Every structure is written in structure tokens, then in C-alpha cells.
Amino acid sequence: MTADVRLIGLDWGTSSLRAYLYDADGTVVASRRQAWGIRQLPEGGFTAALQAITSEWPACRVVAAGMVGSRQGWLEVPYVDLPADATSIAHGMSRVDACGSHELWIAPGLRRNAPADVMRGEETQIIGALALQPLYQANTRFVLPGTHSKWATVVDGRIIAFDTVMTGEMYALLIKHSILGAGLPTEPAHVFDEKAFVRGVHTAKDSGGEGVFSRLFSTRALMLAGELTAVAVPDFLSGLLIGEEFRIARLRDDGAIAPLCLIGEPSLCRRYTLAAQQFGYATPAIIDDASAQGLWQLASAAGLLTEAKLHTYSGVTP
Amino acid sequence: MTADVRLIGLDWGTSSLRAYLYDADGTVVASRRQAWGIRQLPEGGFTAALQAITSEWPACRVVAAGMVGSRQGWLEVPYVDLPADATSIAHGMSRVDACGSHELWIAPGLRRNAPADVMRGEETQIIGALALQPLYQANTRFVLPGTHSKWATVVDGRIIAFDTVMTGEMYALLIKHSILGAGLPTEPAHVFDEKAFVRGVHTAKDSGGEGVFSRLFSTRALMLAGELTAVAVPDFLSGLLIGEEFRIARLRDDGAIAPLCLIGEPSLCRRYTLAAQQFGYATPAIIDDASAQGLWQLASAAGLLTEAKLHTYSGVTP
Structure with missing residues (x-):
């Protein structure tokens, strides 16, 4: 079974790397996971990890989010300030130049001042959740439990605060x-x-x-x-x-x-x-997980989809 | 120079052991320190540590306080409840039977209920401080900084609360x-x-x-x-x-x-x-430190001094 595919999304954190291949409408047609977090990369580093996790996939544009954009990541992408939404986050993306055959964009994290706080990756999950459930845009408190739990407040579609x-x-x-x-x-x-x-x-x-x-x-x-x-x-x-x-x-x-x-x-x-x-x-x-949806939304807000070439992918399992 | 000595005090914690030799009036005439906390005892365990740290000292009665009375210590001495003072703590002492030539008494720790909390050793420091500065008996908040900091409230000479x-x-x-x-x-x-x-x-x-x-x-x-x-x-x-x-x-x-x-x-x-x-x-x-004074006070409150035999010690350095 084949599909026209438009984008690859990477949820690239400290301890794992997940990759999604999207069709023209944003449906995930294939996904992969490796333990290649930014602190445990395979030999060859970031480039090798990207090549391996996208092997046999078409050379679509790639959008990544998470700790891959931190000081210890592939490229440090400056934080975006609050309030933030898909558009402001998308505007903060940076392109990685030397990444082989792929055109790779890395999303920024969010920063709060006084007291200082930061997130990288969770903002993408929240953007995804808001797309999956537009009702949440009015006024919702998102809780993302984990090593460093995040509590984020969304009002009128924008992340206005987090801890x-x-x-x-x-x-x-x-x-x-x-x-x-x-x-x-x-x-x-x-x-x-x-x-x-x-x-x-x-x-x-x-x-x-x-x-x-x-x-x-x-x-x-x-x-x-x-x-x-x-x-x-x-x-x-x-x-x-x-x-x-x-x-x-x-x-x-x-x-x-x-x-x-x-x-x-x-x-x-x-x-x-x-x-x-x-x-x-x-x-x-x-x-359960909204990062795939969030990555798609960020690519869309960044205008990376409208001009993105469609590729044919034949590995879709029905 | 010689002195009549009456008591040996041991401040025996998790990471160190300190020993004090007191004259008839409670003045420390000799002291020693080893890294023989209850988790790092020398070969031969508690008995060997006691023999070694008191070597060449007369076989006086011994009073010990601290983690040596815990479940991981030489003998588990049941906690004493609040409010507590030198008398109630002294009444809670337990005697260790098999300790060679020494008559050894171990002081209990303190327990607070609802919410549960415990201390072992700090109560002896507080009793010592109250003897050194009787003014503190009226109403003082003692703070003992450390691995596990203790905050204890003393009113009318009794420890009424701690955290x-x-x-x-x-x-x-x-x-x-x-x-x-x-x-x-x-x-x-x-x-x-x-x-x-x-x-x-x-x-x-x-x-x-x-x-x-x-x-x-x-x-x-x-x-x-x-x-x-x-x-x-x-x-x-x-x-x-x-x-x-x-x-x-x-x-x-x-x-x-x-x-x-x-x-x-x-x-x-x-x-x-x-x-x-x-x-x-x-x-x-x-x-700076009140454990030597506290051990003496506990021995006194337990009646261990009045009947204690005086020994002659000639190692006093003037």
C-alpha cells in the first residue's frame, strides 16, 4: 500500500527519539522509536541517528522538537517567550544546515521570566492537544507528569503560564x-x-x-x-x-x-x-501522547507544508 | 598530671564516634574522635570500637547517645515521647550486657507522633545546651543544622516539639x-x-x-x-x-x-x-557542640554518677 507523504516529525528528548511519517493530510502512516535520546546517541551522533531512524523513508522535510534544540542538543534554538501559541513557536524555529539529505527544522522551547523557568518538547504536546481537542483552547490547565512535571495554563488558545x-x-x-x-x-x-x-x-x-x-x-x-x-x-x-x-x-x-x-x-x-x-x-x-499532532501543527504554522514536495511512500501497512 | 575520673561519654552517630573522659565534677579531661560511625565500624564491631577508643582510660561507667541506640546500632533503645527532659530521657536508658569490662548505658532518642518524627543524639545536645545556658530553659527554639536538620522547641526546661x-x-x-x-x-x-x-x-x-x-x-x-x-x-x-x-x-x-x-x-x-x-x-x-555536656547531664539524671566509682587517670595534659 502506498501513500503520498509530506513530512517527518521527530520528538527528540533526553532519553528517546521518536519519528513520525505523515501523509498529505497529517495522518501518521509510519512511526519508529529508538533509545537515542540526546544523551545516548548512536555512533555518528545526531546525523547518524536521523539517517537511521528515517532509513527507507522518503527525504521529506523534517520538524523536530524537544531537547534536541537545547544547549546539549544538535543546535541551540533560542527560547520563545510567553504568551505563546503555534504561530509564535513556529516563528522561533531554526534550520539545521548540515544534516545530509534532509531539510531539518528544530522547534524552540518556551521560557518564563521571574521566576525563571523553561520547557522543551512539552509545548509541542500542548499544541497537539489543542488541535486534537479544540475545546481546550478556551481555558485549560495542562499537566504533563514526568521527570520534570510541567503545569501549563492555556487561555484563548495561548500558553500564558507554566511551572x-x-x-x-x-x-x-x-x-x-x-x-x-x-x-x-x-x-x-x-x-x-x-x-x-x-x-x-x-x-x-x-x-x-x-x-x-x-x-x-x-x-x-x-x-x-x-x-x-x-x-x-x-x-x-x-x-x-x-x-x-x-x-x-x-x-x-x-x-x-x-x-x-x-x-x-x-x-x-x-x-x-x-x-x-x-x-x-x-x-x-x-x-496519552500528542507530540505527533503537535509537530504537524508546528510545521503547518511555519508554512513548511504548503510548499513541501509530496513523496511517494510504499511501506504503509494497512 | 592525674585526675579522679568518674565517667566516659560516647557521642556515637552514623559517621563518627567521639569519646569523652570526665573528672569527678564533669570536666572533660580527655577526648578522642574516630570515623567509626555505626555504618563504618572497625573489625570486631561495636565492642572493638569501644575498647579501642577507651584504651588506656580507666574502666569507668559509659553513657552513649546517638544512632548507636537505633535499630542499626548496638542495641535498639525504645524512643521516649514528648514532652521530654533530662530525667525522662535518663529513665529511658538501656544497659548493654555484653560489652567487656565496661558498664555501658545507651540513651534513647525522642519520638513525636502525628505526624511521626524521630531524633537520636540531638536530644543530648539540647540537654547539654540547657545546662550550659540555663536561660534557654524558659523558651528557646533550638536549630541543629545537618544532614537531617532538627528544629526543637524548649519551654520550661522541656522539649515539647521538634521537626x-x-x-x-x-x-x-x-x-x-x-x-x-x-x-x-x-x-x-x-x-x-x-x-x-x-x-x-x-x-x-x-x-x-x-x-x-x-x-x-x-x-x-x-x-x-x-x-x-x-x-x-x-x-x-x-x-x-x-x-x-x-x-x-x-x-x-x-x-x-x-x-x-x-x-x-x-x-x-x-x-x-x-x-x-x-x-x-x-x-x-x-x-558549637554540647554533646559532652549533654552526656554528663544524662548520666547525672540517671543516678549513674552518685554511685559511680572514682578511678585515677594520669594521662591528663595540663
């Missing part, structure tokens, strides 16, 4: 390297301990204006007191840290509360849904 | 293992960057009810934006975390504010003094 919370990284550090992880079973429990998680969420909630920094050690104290089993510690701690994100979010709510939309992998979104419920939020909408 | 904040451990984790420490000079700056530290303290203070969890990533963002040099990151982060301790403390102040007393090593106390000033506290009193 980064180092939840996933902090969780891993505390479990692997801190006293809180000492004496835990080396094999992680594969069953999610919802009760321990919710207890952690409530501990964060009940901390009021103090926050979890003064509550982290209680994980250890509860274990010593026999009030928390060692096997329940990881999910309690997960609840504590995710609960802290919601405690902070709640402080910022004023008047009408914007609906939440989660963008992330299902098991993580389940935790955030549970936490949202403990804080009295309506059950959030969930989008 | 643990994992400041030192968190700092080390973030610098060594997180994205915030990536790209920093491998050789730490030996000059304290007071300006960066105070900036971090104010970032914590200005976070209001949100706290530093949502501000940690700003360390990275400021560095990327060129607003914070890599070499200033460690002291900024130190200010952020120590500032968080004071932000939380401030939330608990009601009406008359108890004077602060710091117990810890001078360079760390300097940081806490600076942070206290940013939060409008009067300059704290500083006690």
Missing part, C-alpha cells in the same frame, strides 16, 4: 540515594498500592502552607514506628510528591477553576487522576 | 545526582558566595505558601538564562533549602517569637545566621 516541578527526578533520587529508600525491598512492588499513595497525597494536602519538604522525613519515621511497611514506602512517597504538585496548584486557583487535562502515559496519569480527586478537582481528561 | 527537615541530605542529592548539579565545576568553590546564598534564601521566602519544591528547577532555568553562574549554583541551592526551613518556621511563629539557638559547626551556623536575619529573626546564639 516545572521536579517530581519524577526527586522521587528517583529519594528512593535510590536517600535514607528514605534504605532498607526497602530491592525488587519493586509491581502492584500499585493505592492506599499508601492516597495517604501520601493527604499528607501533602494536610501540610497546609508548609509543604512536603518538612514532611519527607516522616516517611522514615512512619516506617520506624511500624505505621508504614517498607513495601508501601515507594507509593507513599509518590503520593507525597504528586500531592505536593496539587497542593501548590490549589494555591493558585482563584475563582473559576480551569479543567485539568493530563498528557502522559496511562499508569502515571492514573496517579495524577487519583491525586486530583483528593484535592476536589473534577476527573481530568487524559491524552 | 526534621532533610536539608543537608537533599542538598547533597541535588548537587551530586540531579540535573541541578549537571555542568557544575567538579572542584567546589572554597569561597562562600554569600550573595548567591542570600538570593536563594529570598527565593524561598518569596515563594509564600508554595515553598521551594516548585522553585528547585528555577536553579537550572536561571543558569540556562545566564542569570546565575555555574559556580554560584551550590550556594544558591544551599540558600534555597535553608531558606525553606525558615519559611516553614515562620509559619509556626505565633505571637512572641522564641529566641533561636544554633547548635552546630561554625561554617554551617554562619549560613543559618544569615538566613535567620533575612527572615527578620534576631541573630541566633551559637553553641
